[in-house]
Amino acid sequence: MTYEREELMIERGDEADRGNSHAEAALQAQIAAIRSEIGKTLKPTGHCLFCGEALAGALLFCPAPDGAAPDDPTCGSDWQRQRAAKVRNGR
Incomplete structure (x- = not known):
């Protein structure tokens, strides 16, 4: 494997990690909104x-x-x- 190809694979992995981080943050925001409603009567x-x-x-x-x-x-x-x-x- 060449150095350039290895760098490209790392870069793609970073993009996927960023996408996963954004999805996780959105999910956590939705969970927090639902939890805040649970306590309200x-x-x-x-x-x-x-x-x-x-x-x-x-x-x-x-x-x-x-x-x-x-x-x-x-x-x-x-x-x-x-x-x-x-x-x-x-x-």
């Missing part, structure tokens, strides 16, 4: 946390309407979907 405010509708009692979200199927979207499921999208997008 939702508290009832008297209003739906998704749509803002006034609620009685200690509810966080609007209750599902009578006769709704278990997989019908609700304010709670919509809020979870929206929150997951924000976390995925780093917000």
